[in-house]
Amino acid sequence: MTNAKNKMSQTELSQLYQRHCWQPFTQMKLAPKPIWIEKGEGVYIINEKGERIIDAIGSWWVSIYGHSHPALIHAVTEQMEKIEHLIFAGLAHEPAVRLAQRLSQLTNHHLNRVFYSDNGSTAVEIALKMAYQYFQNQKAVTRQEFISLGGGYHGDTIGAMSVGEKGIFHQVFEPLLFPCIRLPKPSCLFRDFYDEREALKQTAPVIQAMETVCREKGKKICALVLEPLIQGASGGFCFYPPVLLRKLHEICQEWGIFLIADEVFTGSGRTGSFFACEKAGIWPDMIALSKGLGAGYATFGATLTTEDIYNGFYSNDRSHTFFHGHSMTANPVGCSASLAGLDLMEKDSLLRKTSLLEKYHHTFQKDLSKGPLRDKIREFRSLGSVGVVELQHNASYTSEFGWKVMQKALKEGVLLRPLGNVVYLTPPYCIKEEELQRVYLVMEKAVVDSL
Numbered sequence: 548m549t550n551a552k553n554k555m556s557q558t559e560l561s562q563l564y565q566r567h568c569w570q571p572f573t574q575m576k577l578a579p580k581p582i583w584i585e586k587g588e589g590v591y592i593i594n595e596k597g598e599r600i601i602d603a604i605g606s607w608w609v610s611i612y613g614h615s616h617p618a619l620i621h622a623v624t625e626q627m628e629k630i631e632h633l634i635f636a637g638l639a640h641e642p643a644v645r646l647a648q649r650l651s652q653l654t655n656h657h658l659n660r661v662f663y664s665d666n667g668s669t670a671v672e673i674a675l676k677m678a679y680q681y682f683q684n685q686k687a688v689t690r691q692e693f694i695s696l697g698g699g700y701h702g703d704t705i706g707a708m709s710v711g712e713k714g715i716f717h718q719v720f721e722p723l724l725f726p727c728i729r730l731p732k733p734s735c736l737f738r739d740f741y742d743e744r745e746a747l748k749q750t751a752p753v754i755q756a757m758e759t760v761c762r763e764k765g766k767k768i769c770a771l772v773l774e775p776l777i778q779g780a781s782g783g784f785c786f787y788p789p790v791l792l793r794k795l796h797e798i799c800q801e802w803g804i805f806l807i808a809d810e811v812f813t814g815s816g817r818t819g820s821f822f823a824c825e826k827a828g829i830w831p832d833m834i835a836l837s838k839g840l841g842a843g844y845a846t847f848g849a850t851l852t853t854e855d856i857y858n859g860f861y862s863n864d865r866s867h868t869f870f871h872g873h874s875m876t877a878n879p880v881g882c883s884a885s886l887a888g889l890d891l892m893e894k895d896s897l898l899r900k901t902s903l904l905e906k907y908h909h910t911f912q913k914d915l916s917k918g919p920l921r922d923k924i925r926e927f928r929s930l931g932s933v934g935v936v937e938l939q940h941n942a943s944y945t946s947e948f949g950w951k952v953m954q955k956a957l958k959e960g961v962l963l964r965p966l967g968n969v970v971y972l973t974p975p976y977c978i979k980e981e982e983l984q985r986v987y988l989v990m991e992k993a994v995v996d997s998l
């Protein structure tokens with residue numbers, strides 16, 4: 548018999564893993580054995596032999612403050628000692644209110660209402676349902692359809708999958724999904740990211756498609772859903788220019804369509820501003836946040852929206868209630884972790900830090916372009932803390948290439964997880980220049996040895 552206190556041998560652990568565990572996005576029959584990690588410290592995860600591995604992907608883009616940060620641990624334990632959970636219906640607590648105020652402030656109070664949940668998919672589901680019901684409450688019952696950007700990823704629940712790209716992740720579930728009008732996937736050379744004229748030319752198919760849909764059925768659409776500026780999981784870390792986001796926002800406003808910005812990945816400072824939407828100078832109607840918000844110290848999500856949308860539900864008519872909730876909604880520990888994270892962001896000037904990381908990415912990518920991969924790169928991209936190396940190599944999500952790179956890099960003490968032919972870096976913001984340089988060197992060798 549084992550209990551939580553008995554330390555298990557590596558063999559025992561492996562046997563139990565094989566017998567009882569099932570990992571996400573993993574063909575368990577073909578996957579290599581997992582790497583066992585015992586603890587984390589800042590940018591490092593540490594295995595049972597005490598070997599330190601740089602977490603260059605922030606553990607699925609969640610760990611933005613680094614692992615086991617004393618300030619966050621303190622906030623979480625302090626909150627746990629007060630109360631670990633509370634039904635957030637009819638009862639309320641200070642961390643939820645303080646966090647809602649902070650998030651509202653971060654949008655300059657444009658989005659001043661916060662609906663809490665517990666992960667990225669639910670934060671998006673809530674936005675979709677909110678947009679849909681808003682129009683039902685207004686008796687604008689014909690506004691029932693959604694538009695999304697081709698190449699988007701919004702999570703794995705049914706609604707989030709419906710507005711996401713079909714592709715390898717979701718195609719099997721297609722019969723279960725509701726219809727969604729998909730615009731083309733934006734495509735723009737990164738060198739023209741800030742060149743508005745050139746960027747508009749390259750992304751014209753997206754704008755034209757949006758205009759056509761609106762002319763045909765603009766009054767039937769309730770919302771456009773997109774990941775602002777960086778399309779991560781399905782898009783292959785495709786970057787699209789701020790001017791496209793601005794243009795889509797303009798069209799939405801013209802037709803009375805809500806814009807839902809899924810900032811689950813891009814939010815919490817990832818791109819150098821707290822929200823990626825700020826880079827385009829827009830405020831959408833809803834923002835979905837998760838990942839970096841709780842930063843792994845608690846599972847946490849939030850959907851931000853405007854007073855106007857809130858007022859669409861505020862009524863003497865109880866049927867206008869937003870009937871949605873999760874057991875863990877506004878969990879006090881999640882709220883406290885998020886608040887402590889926001890304090891840290893201010894205290895350590897982390898937005899400035901992510902802008903600095905963008906410079907380091909740029910420098911190290913330049914170095915890469917002079918090395919053995921020089922003829923094998925399709926494009927380098929960097930924005931805030933995110934660095935992307937897109938290879939010409941023809942590898943898909945399911946090909947061996949990614950696994951090989953991951954295994955080789957792990958042996959050299961770096962955690963990478965390529966998406967097809969894209970090797971991306973989303974490290975905790977506390978990564979140092981020399982650590983990031985090491986990541987690039989290891990990446991170079993791992994890729995060269997895997998091609």
Ligand SMILES: Cc1ncc(COP(=O)(O)O)c(C=O)c1O
Pocket residue numbers: 666667668669671700701702703774779780809810811812813837838
């Ligand atoms: C943009 C975006 N939206 C939503 C999600 C779903 O978040 P979660 O995995 O927490 O449900 C993800 C996850 O990667 C994401 O990148």
